[in-house]
Amino acid sequence: TRSTRPQRLLKAVQKHATRGDPQSVISAIDHFCRHSEWAMNIGDEKGSILDSVVSEVNPEKVLELGTYCGYSTVRIARLLPPGARLITLEFNADYAAIARQVIIWAGLEDKVQLVEGASEDWIPRMKEHFGIETFDFVFLDHWKDRYLPDTKLMEDCGLLRKGTVLLADNVICPGVPDYLAYVRNSLSYKSCYFKSHLEYTKAEDGLEKSVFLG
Numbered sequence: 660t661r662s663t664r665p666q667r668l669l670k671a672v673q674k675h676a677t678r679g680d681p682q683s684v685i686s687a688i689d690h691f692c693r694h695s696e697w698a699m700n701i702g703d704e705k706g707s708i709l710d711s712v713v714s715e716v717n718p719e720k721v722l723e724l725g726t727y728c729g730y731s732t733v734r735i736a737r738l739l740p741p742g743a744r745l746i747t748l749e750f751n752a753d754y755a756a757i758a759r760q761v762i763i764w765a766g767l768e769d770k771v772q773l774v775e776g777a778s779e780d781w782i783p784r785m786k787e788h789f790g791i792e793t794f795d796f797v798f799l800d801h802w803k804d805r806y807l808p809d810t811k812l813m814e815d816c817g818l819l820r821k822g823t824v825l826l827a828d829n830v831i832c833p834g835v836p837d838y839l840a841y842v843r844n845s846l847s848y849k850s851c852y853f854k855s856h857l858e859y860t861k862a863e864d865g866l867e868k869s870v871f872l873g
């Protein structure tokens with residue numbers, strides 16, 4: 660039967676990228692998505708903003724909600740200091756299988772723990788299952804109607820500390836209006852918007868960076 664888009668994306672990585680070279684994996688995926696088939700990776704333009712925020716935070720403990728093919732996982736993990744850890748949640752088992760192989764091709768498997776399942780099931784288990792106290796950086800890129808409930812769930816589970824940085828993708832397209840209203844109006848967050856474009860297109864999109872104030 661016909662291959663899936665993530666399978667074709669992985670083939671492009673294995674054909675054009677150099678094993679152990681994260682930048683070549685990033686470039687191969689961006690080339691595939693720009694010249695062959697669009698896919699919902701954060702992309703190179705928003706990806707550069709992600710890189711700058713990750714470099715500024717220099718996190719030890721990272722949570723990514725929404726792995727997809729592992730593009731942003733590789734972008735983040737390649738910037739982490741030795742000993743830092745990234746936990747990434749993916750709901751779709753087929754996407755997770757592709758992402759595992761992309762992460763291995765990039766040579767970043769030692770920094771990344773990919774977990775299959777729903778955020779609402781795993782967030783309450785982070786402490787006892789992964790020995791996590793709090794996260795330094797959280798990247799939200801999963802179901803857009805889960806950004807707000809999962810942020811409140813992370814607050815309630817004590818997973819955020821003074822200074823934890825949340826970075827949310829797609830705050831314009833597809834859009835997360837309830838989440839934006841919350842982080843921009845809550846006294847517990849200092850929030851700012853990074854205007855950009857929907858991956859590989861001219862449509863407006865952007866990232867919202869929100870610092871938890873405790």
Ligand SMILES: O=C(NCCCCc1cc2cnccc2s1)c1cc(-c2ccc(F)cc2)cc(O)c1O
Nearest residue numbers: 699725748749750776777778800801802829832833
């Ligand atoms: O849906 C998007 N991402 C979410 C898929 C995640 C499913 C998961 C749920 C879940 C639950 N628990 C744990 C892990 C996970 S992973 C998405 C969509 C577009 C887009 C698509 C069409 C379009 F015309 C314009 C934009 C662009 C983007 O950048 C996206 O990120």
Ligand SMILES: [Mg+2]
Nearest residue numbers: 701800828829
């Ligand atoms: Mg996204």
